Amino acid sequence: MTDYALTLHEVCGPQPLDAVSLALLPGEIIGIIGPAGAGKTTLLKVAAGLVRPGRGTVWRSGAAGYAPEAPVFPPALTVREVLGYYARFHAIGAMRRVLVHDALEIAGLAPIANARAAALGRVDLQRLALAQASLGGRQVLLLDETLSGLDPLARRDLCTRVAHLVATGVAVLLAARDLSALERLASRVLVLRAGRVVRAGSVAALLAERVLEVFLDHPPPEPPPGFRVTAAGLEAPLAGRTPEAALALCRAHRLAVRASRVRVKSLEEIVLDAHDASR
Amino acid sequence: MHFLRCVFAEWALVRPRLVRTRFGLCLLLLGVALVWLGHHGADPLAVALHAGALGSVVGAAFAIGSAADRAALVIALGHPTTPLAVATGRWLAAVLPAAGLAVACSLAVGWQTPSAVAGLVAASAVAGCALTAVLLAGSGAALALFICMALAGAVPPEAFVSIADPGAVRVAVASALELGPALWRYREVATGSAGAVLHAAAWAALGIVLASGLVRRRGGARAP
Numbered sequence: 001m002t003d004y005a006l007t008l009h010e011v012c013g014p015q016p017l018d019a020v021s022l023a024l025l026p027g028e029i030i031g032i033i034g035p036a037g038a039g040k041t042t043l044l045k046v047a048a049g050l051v052r053p054g055r056g057t058v059w060r061s062g063a064a065g066y067a068p069e070a071p072v073f074p075p076a077l078t079v080r081e082v083l084g085y086y087a088r089f090h091a092i093g094a095m096r097r098v099l100v101h102d103a104l105e106i107a108g109l110a111p112i113a114n115a116r117a118a119a120l121g122r123v124d125l126q127r128l129a130l131a132q133a134s135l136g137g138r139q140v141l142l143l144d145e146t147l148s149g150l151d152p153l154a155r156r157d158l159c160t161r162v163a164h165l166v167a168t169g170v171a172v173l174l175a176a177r178d179l180s181a182l183e184r185l186a187s188r189v190l191v192l193r194a195g196r197v198v199r200a201g202s203v204a205a206l207l208a209e210r211v212l213e214v215f216l217d218h219p220p221p222e223p224p225p226g227f228r229v230t231a232a233g234l235e236a237p238l239a240g241r242t243p244e245a246a247l248a249l250c251r252a253h254r255l256a257v258r259a260s261r262v263r264v265k266s267l268e269e270i271v272l273d274a275h276d277a278s279r
Numbered sequence: 280m281h282f283l284r285c286v287f288a289e290w291a292l293v294r295p296r297l298v299r300t301r302f303g304l305c306l307l308l309l310g311v312a313l314v315w316l317g318h319h320g321a322d323p324l325a326v327a328l329h330a331g332a333l334g335s336v337v338g339a340a341f342a343i344g345s346a347a348d349r350a351a352l353v354i355a356l357g358h359p360t361t362p363l364a365v366a367t368g369r370w371l372a373a374v375l376p377a378a379g380l381a382v383a384c385s386l387a388v389g390w391q392t393p394s395a396v397a398g399l400v401a402a403s404a405v406a407g408c409a410l411t412a413v414l415l416a417g418s419g420a421a422l423a424l425f426i427c428m429a430l431a432g433a434v435p436p437e438a439f440v441s442i443a444d445p446g447a448v449r450v451a452v453a454s455a456l457e458l459g460p461a462l463w464r465y466r467e468v469a470t471g472s473a474g475a476v477l478h479a480a481a482w483a484a485l486g487i488v489l490a491s492g493l494v495r496r497r498g499g500a501r502a503p
Contacts, residue, residue, distance in 0.1 A: 048357060050498055066357040072350035074292060076299045088288035089358040116299075118347070132354060 013054020289368020334377030407486015
């Protein structure tokens with residue numbers, strides 16, 4: 001039997017969650033994507049045990065660390081004191097100091113360990129959120145937009161730190177608006193819409209989906225079946241058919257094809273397609 | 280044992296707050312004002328009671344009154360602690376500096392053990408009430424409670440009820456003074472009244488239980 005780090009089975013409620021199931025393996029990152037109000041934060045809170053599910057079951061192999069979307073820390077404390085405060089819940093004495101030291105190292109906070117929490121910028125707040133979530137050697141991390149809204153350098157650094165944790169067997173459930181971080185990190189993604197999983201799959205498989213772009217002199221009044229009109233002409237997913245077959249369909253509709261190219265779908269397009277298809 | 284460790288974690292936040300926020304300065308100014316009053320006619324018992332009560336209102340405001348401190352509870356509850364431990368620790372964080380202030384003020388105006396004990400009892404009762412009020416409505420509630428305690432806290436309810444033709448407001452104020460952690464009642468601690476001590480203990484316990492419920496609500500209902 002597979003030893004999962006976290007499983008959710010048919011979790012319904014609180015709103016808007018509706019029959020969400022997932023299974024997270026140790027050393028795996030699952031990305032949660034969806035528009036605002038899709039239920040990403042609620043799903044993470046349910047997985048963390050902070051919110052009770054209306055129906056369904058949640059199982060964790062151990063305690064889960066939770067980093068909220070907009071983390072707030074006691075403003076009068078320094079970064080080291082904040083981590084020391086949380087570490088007191090896990091251990092005492094020398095062990096507590098070790099936990100604080102490890103958490104500072106994990107998130108790269110050692111240089112600003114004596115800075116006040118009230119003075120931290122967004123990047124350092126997200127680092128501190130990651131540090132406290134990983135305190136105590138937690139094997140499941142639930143990160144709510146921890147990698148979103150950061151500059152590219154900070155995002156790359158945090159992605160590397162998360163990847164290091166995952167390499168040690170930590171499982172991560174990561175909600176993200178920033179899909180580039182997910183493309184880099186996640187092995188699987190779930191697309192949520194109105195509390196339901198409308199698309200799920202491995203990132204490698206999803207990013208292997210190809211699209212045929214057809215450039216036309218004049219946009220057609222009516223696109224051929226399976227195509228949609230774009231600013232430059234038409235495009236269609238190549239789901240199981242060849243580019244030649246798709247182009248032949250264009251010619252059959254008497255469209256003057258100027259040029260064409262095949263490209264892979266971005267994660268953003270996959271999310272938008274899933275969102276549109278589930279309407 | 281784990282519960283006590285979690286309570287201690289909350290209480291340990293007092294030192295940085297005393298040093299780095301206006302908490303220490305507020306307590307110092309309050310102490311100076313009360314000692315000045317003690318040297319200008321206020322009796323030592325009134326000084327100790329006000330030091331304990333007002334000190335614990337200030338303590339509750341700085342322990343959890345700011346929006347950031349209340350928002351930070353969400354992350355704390357993601358760790359292996361409980362709302363009851365958080366509430367108990369924050370209650371201690373409000374009571375102990377106030378108790379220190381009551382003892383210091385008693386020393387400064389002429390030590391009387393019964394007065395100092397009454398101050399400690401008042402601090403524990405008012406801290407329970409203040410903690411709940413502050414969790415419900417923030418620092419504004421602490422300011423309102425501070426003013427009420429300073430102006431009317433020591434007035435017995437009979438003073439309001441005996442006014443001819445009392446209106447609903449007067450009855451409400453008298454009831455609040457009768458049931459709430461008002462200082463007129465804790466004066467009796469100095470004379471050895473067990474009822475007054477029990478009243479204070481009940482308020483402290485009620486305050487911690489209500490505060491833990493509010494803390495739980497802030498973090499979301501934790502799954503079993």
